[in-house]
Structures are given as structure tokens and as C-alpha cells.
Amino acid sequence: MGNIHLMDEPLSNKIAAGEVVERPASVVKELVENAIDAGSTSIDIYIEEAGLQTIQVTDNGSGMDEDDAVLSFSRHATSKISTEHDLFRIRTLGFRGEALASIASVSKVSLWTSDGISSGTTVEIEGGYVKQKQAGALRKGTVLQVSQLFFNTPARLKYMKTIQTELGHIIDLLNRLALCYPSIAFKLTHGEQVLLHTNGRGDLQQVIAAIYGTAIAKKMIPFEGETADYRIRGYASLPEITRASKNYITLFVNGRWVKHYSIQQAIVNAYHTFLPIERFPLVILQIEGDPYLTDVNVHPAKQQIRLSKEKELQQLVEETIRKSIRSIMRAPEIAEKPKKVIAPSEQLDLWKTKPIQSSTQSMPTFNKKIDSFMVKEPNEPEETFVPSMDTTPSISPKEPFPELDIVGQIHGTYIVAQSADGFYLIDQHAAQERIKYEFFRDKVGEVQAEERQSLLIPLSMHYSADEALRLKEYAGKLEEVGIYLEEFGPTTFIVRDHPVWFPKGFEEEIVKELIEQVLTHRKTDVKKLREDAAIMMSCKRSIKANHYLTKEDMTKLMEDLKQAEHPFTCPHGRPVIVHFSTYEIEKMFKRVM
Ligand SMILES: Nc1ncnc2c1ncn2[C@@H]1O[C@H](COP(=O)(O)OP(=O)(O)O)[C@@H](O)[C@H]1O
Numbered sequence: 001m002g003n004i005h006l007m008d009e010p011l012s013n014k015i016a017a018g019e020v021v022e023r024p025a026s027v028v029k030e031l032v033e034n035a036i037d038a039g040s041t042s043i044d045i046y047i048e049e050a051g052l053q054t055i056q057v058t059d060n061g062s063g064m065d066e067d068d069a070v071l072s073f074s075r076h077a078t079s080k081i082s083t084e085h086d087l088f089r090i091r092t093l094g095f096r097g098e099a100l101a102s103i104a105s106v107s108k109v110s111l112w113t114s115d116g117i118s119s120g121t122t123v124e125i126e127g128g129y130v131k132q133k134q135a136g137a138l139r140k141g142t143v144l145q146v147s148q149l150f151f152n153t154p155a156r157l158k159y160m161k162t163i164q165t166e167l168g169h170i171i172d173l174l175n176r177l178a179l180c181y182p183s184i185a186f187k188l189t190h191g192e193q194v195l196l197h198t199n200g201r202g203d204l205q206q207v208i209a210a211i212y213g214t215a216i217a218k219k220m221i222p223f224e225g226e227t228a229d230y231r232i233r234g235y236a237s238l239p240e241i242t243r244a245s246k247n248y249i250t251l252f253v254n255g256r257w258v259k260h261y262s263i264q265q266a267i268v269n270a271y272h273t274f275l276p277i278e279r280f281p282l283v284i285l286q287i288e289g290d291p292y293l294t295d296v297n298v299h300p301a302k303q304q305i306r307l308s309k310e311k312e313l314q315q316l317v318e319e320t321i322r323k324s325i326r327s328i329m330r331a332p333e334i335a336e337k338p339k340k341v342i343a344p345s346e347q348l349d350l351w352k353t354k355p356i357q358s359s360t361q362s363m364p365t366f367n368k369k370i371d372s373f374m375v376k377e378p379n380e381p382e383e384t385f386v387p388s389m390d391t392t393p394s395i396s397p398k399e400p401f402p403e404l405d406i407v408g409q410i411h412g413t414y415i416v417a418q419s420a421d422g423f424y425l426i427d428q429h430a431a432q433e434r435i436k437y438e439f440f441r442d443k444v445g446e447v448q449a450e451e452r453q454s455l456l457i458p459l460s461m462h463y464s465a466d467e468a469l470r471l472k473e474y475a476g477k478l479e480e481v482g483i484y485l486e487e488f489g490p491t492t493f494i495v496r497d498h499p500v501w502f503p504k505g506f507e508e509e510i511v512k513e514l515i516e517q518v519l520t521h522r523k524t525d526v527k528k529l530r531e532d533a534a535i536m537m538s539c540k541r542s543i544k545a546n547h548y549l550t551k552e553d554m555t556k557l558m559e560d561l562k563q564a565e566h567p568f569t570c571p572h573g574r575p576v577i578v579h580f581s582t583y584e585i586e587k588m589f590k591r592v593m
């Protein structure tokens with residue numbers, strides 16, 4: 001007799017569950033999608049311990065009769081497709097017929113369901129085996145309760161992250177589903193707490209308000225467009241609203257929340273030049289097209305899809321969104337308008353003369369020397385490049401800061417100074433960033449309660465439920481950098497004051513940016529947050545390029561720089577000062593060989 005045998009169904013289901021049921025949020029996704037497929041207009045999700053203890057989804061959809069109630073838990077049991085032909089014309093969220101079987105194999109499931117015609121049915125299943133089946137009067141619709149998820153797969157259970165993380169995934173999922181189905185009233189409750197509640201009136205802007213707050217919803221503009229194959233519509237944020245990640249771009253294709261890089265990129269491109277580099281918009285995009293063009297059978301969780309005529313769709317998305325942003329934009333603003341401040345009249349004449357044009361062919365280059373000052377440029381966008389506090393610059397900090405005699409300023413950007421051993425160019429902006437960075441780094445390290453100052457108007461900020469959870473989790477860490485969050489309702493926070501040394505005029509901005517930092521970067525420890533805070537503050541109001549300085553300003557700047565612990569690089573790792581030695585100058589002019 002051979003060694004091969006067919007596995008029993010519960011075992012094969014358990015194996016399939018490995019793919020379909022990754023975490024509690026995957027269960028919620030499958031159950032809610034089933035409820036949507038059943039034509040529900042109201043879906044209630046109740047969870048305990050981020051779904052690890054209980055997930056209960058109640059809907060008012062079609063329900064099932066007695067036979068289907070049991071059959072629905074068999075592998076490959078589905079009412080949604082029956083022939084191969086259907087596979088290419090999928091109009092439902094489910095079609096693989098394996099979700100319930102998989103879920104039931106790794107948890108304890110109870111089902112109450114009624115199609116409103118025959119009497120209702122209750123089924124209880126444990127680890128994939130039907131334990132009980134009963135008939136009883138029930139209203140039309142379905143309640144599916146999943147408890148003790150992964151009770152029989154301890155290895156999977158071990159992989160679960162914190163309650164907050166798992167809950168975060170669930171909230172994020174429901175936010176997206178609610179955005180996709182404004183005509184369904186969703187309610188998500190975790191224990192006692194209602195985390196999301198939409199009214200099901202079909203108004204997407206109202207759903208946006210329920211999730212991101214009314215202030216954001218008011219700044220979203222509708223768009224729509226079509227080609228012969230695709231129709232798109234949705235809401236896009238005004239350029240004044242930006243986010244540090246692409247996570248606020250939500251894509252739906254034929255009612256399915258999907259992740260699709262090139263379409264997401266088309267949205268980002270639509271905002272090109274409207275948003276600063278590494279800032280992203282908030283966009284809800286609904287794409288509709290013949291199901292024949294959208295292959296959803298690519299991945300068990302059905303979040304990745306393949307699109308035909310992708311280029312055409314990309315173009316439609318980019319152009320439609322761009323047009324709608326343009327149409328409401330006032331005079332376009334340059335992201336960073338350099339402020340040209342002319343120094344008082346006692347400027348040296350030199351500063352008024354036209355700066356020498358740089359880099360002509362005959363001019364020798366100093367690359368070799370400059371290279372030795374350069375810290376490797378970060379490849380990643382700066383926002384994510386944060387040198388550690390302990391970073392030693394390329395020049396040993398012990399190298400004494402030269403005695404400088406200031407000569408003048410060129411291009412409103414660089415200070416020229418000389419010493420016995422040659423001359424120096426100092427990037428005034430980088431210099432000031434370094435000085436301020438060290439100042440704020442020390443301040444942030446010793447936030448004290450008595451040093452607070454009130455904001456003129458307390459800042460009230462509304463967040464989505466998952467963001468609010470994260471903020472609560474990180475409240476202590478934020479406090480260590482001087483952000484004092486006060487809870488004001490489940491998803492609203494108030495900030496009333498801040499440490500006195502926050503950069504003047506930028507207090508609100510700093511508070512908001514630091515909060516966003518915590519929301520964007522999944523892993524945030526206090527050390528990193530402090531660095532971020534110090535760098536952020538040091539960049540505010542540092543002297544920008546094209547800013548003429550008086551000799552006193554320059555002398556003061558050089559004195560401060562001299563006091564800095566690491567005067568030779570700015571907090572982003574770029575050089576502050578470069579040196580041209582007397583020897584090199586003489587070599588250039590062939591005075592020495
Ligand atoms: N909430 C529900 N209301 C009505 N029918 C449901 C519900 N959930 C599941 N079903 C039925 O059970 C079947 C199996 O569900 P599932 O395992 O998720 O597979 P699929 O959704 O891929 O068909 C569905 O095809 C549907 O007929």
C-alpha cells in the first residue's frame with residue numbers, strides 16, 4: 001500500500017486557514033464581506049480583545065436556509081460562482097468558498113441565520129466539526145460569532161502583536177469598507193467603545209467626516225471621469241491637506257478595497273508640484289469597470305488584483321484628479337518661497353557687489369577636498385533619514401573650530417571667512433540648523449512641567465479611531481517631547497499648552513507635526529521622537545538661503561557655531577563648513593608645484 005492518503009477536511013481547512021486567516025482583521029474582513037455580498041444595509045461588528053476573544057458580525061442581509069447554513073462551512077462551498085465563466089465575471093467580494101471553512105477550522109463558531117422564509121437555523125462548530133444544529137425563530141439576516149480564534153493553532157497565536165496593533169488593523173479595514181460602501185451603515189464596537197459608526201445614507205463625504213473628521217471632509221473635492229472601459233469617482237484632498245504617507249489613499253475596484261501600486265502612483269502624480277516632496281494627499285478613489293478587465297483571483301486575501309488596460313486607467317486617474325484640483329486652486333503657491341531680507345545699510349560694499357559666477361570651465365574644482373567633508377548623502381528621502389544623536393560627523397568633533405575672520409557673504413547663502421590657513425565657506429542655513437538642533441535636543445531631553453506656556457487658542461484635533469488608539473498608546477512618549485495630549489471624547493484630543501522654549505510662531509505646527517510623526521512611523525521610541533522633535537524645531541525659521549546677513553549677524557552665528565558640540569555637519573548630515581587651504585590656493589595659481 002502506498003503512503004499517500006487524502007487529508008480529512010478539517011485538516012486541509014486548517015492548512016488553507018494559514019493563508020486566509022492571518023490575523024483577527026482577516027476574519028473580520030471575510031465576515032463583513034460576506035455580509036456585504038448578502039445585500040445587507042446595516043452591518044454591526046462587535047469585538048473583544050481585538051477579535052482574539054470574540055468577533056461577532058450581525059447583518060440584515062439575505063440570510064441562509066437550513067441546508068446552506070451547514071454547507072457554508074464546507075470547503076469550496078459558495079453560492080457566488082458556479083461555472084468557469086463566472087470566474088471571469090466576479091461581481092461579489094467572495095467567490096473562493098473557503099473563508100468560513102478556514103475560519104471555522106481555527107476557532108469556535110456559532111451561526112444564527114434566517115432567510116426570512118423558513119424558520120431560522122443555529123449551528124455550532126468547533127475546530128471545523130459541527131457540534132450542534134438547531135431550528136428556531138429568527139429574524140431575516142445572519143449573526144456569525146467567532147470566538148477563541150487560533151485556540152487550536154498556538155503557533156499562530158504567538159505571532160499576534162499587541163491588542164492595539166491588531167485592533168488598529170481592524171479599524172483600518174472597517175474605515176476602508178465604510179468608505180467604499182457609504183450606503184451601508186457600519187458600526188464597530190470594541191468592548192464598550194464604539195469605534196466607527198456610519199449612517200448608511202449613501203453620502204461619501206459624510207463617511208469621510210465620520211472617519212477623518214469634519215474639518216478634513218470639508219476640504220475634500222469630488223471628482224469623476226470615464227473612458228470607454230473604466231469609470232472613476234471619489235474625493236481628493238485640497239493641496240493644503242497633506243500626509244506623510246500614502247496610507248490615506250484608498251482604492252476600490254468594483255467595490256473591493258485593493259492595493260495597486262501604479263494606480264496609487266497615478267494619484268500621487270496628479271498632485272505633482274502641488275504638494276511638497278514626500279507629502280501625500282488623502283484620496284478615496286472608486287474604480288468601476290467590466291469585471292472581465294479586473295482579475296481578482298490573484299491572492300487568497302483578494303487584496304491584489306490585475307488590471308487590463310492599466311495605462312489607460314492610470315491616465316484617466318491622473319488627469320481627472322489633477323483637473324479637479326486645478327479647478328478649485330487659487331493662485332498656485334510655491335512650496336517654499338525664499339524670503340529675501342536685505343540687511344541694513346551699514347553692509348560692507350562687498351556684499352552689494354554682484355557675486356562671482358561660479359563654475360566656468362577654467363575654474364579648478366575642489367571636489368577632492370570637499371569630499372572629505374561630505375557625509376554620505378542619504379538615499380532615502382530626508383524625512384525618514386534621521387541621523388542618530390550619537391552620529392559622529394565626518395570630522396572628528398575634537399578638531400578645533402578655526403579662528404575665523406569674516407570677509408563677507410555670497411549669494412545671500414554662504415559666509416566667506418579666512419584664517420591663517422586659508423579660507424572657509426560656511427553654509428549659513430546649515431550652520432544655524434546645527435546650532436538650533438543642539439539647543440532643542442538638550443531642551444527636549446529635559447521637558448519640565450513648570451516650563452509650560454498656554455497656546456492662544458487650545459488646539460482641538462480629531463482623529464480616526466485607529467489613530468486615536470495609537471495616540472493614546474503613545475501619549476506618554478509624546479509628553480516626553482513636550483506634547484501634552486488631553487483626551488476629549490473618544491477620538492478628539494486637545495492640546496492647551498507647550499514648553500516655553502518651543503520655537504516662537506511655530507508652536508502649533510510643531511505639535512501637529514510631532515503627532516503626525518507618531519501616527520506615521522509604526523515604531524517610535526522616545527529616543528527617535530526626541531531626535532525628530534529637535535531636528536524639526538531646528539529647521540523652523542533657520543536662516544534660509546538668499547538671506548543677507550549683517551557682519552554682526554555673521555559674527556554671532558560663527559561664535560554660536562564654535563560652541564556647538566558637532567559644528568561641522570548639520571542635523572541632516574550635510575557639511576556646514578568647507579575649507580580651502582592656503583596650499584591648495586597657491587597650487588591652483590601655480591605658485592607652488
Ligand atoms: N452573512 C451571510 N449571509 C448570507 N450568506 C452567507 C453569509 N456568510 C456566508 N454566506 C454563504 O456562505 C457561503 C460561503 O461563504 P465563504 O466561505 O465566505 O465563501 P465565499 O464568500 O467565497 O462564497 C457564501 O457563498 C454564502 O452563500
Ligand SMILES: [Mg+2]
Binds near residue numbers: 033094095097
Ligand atoms: Mg466570503
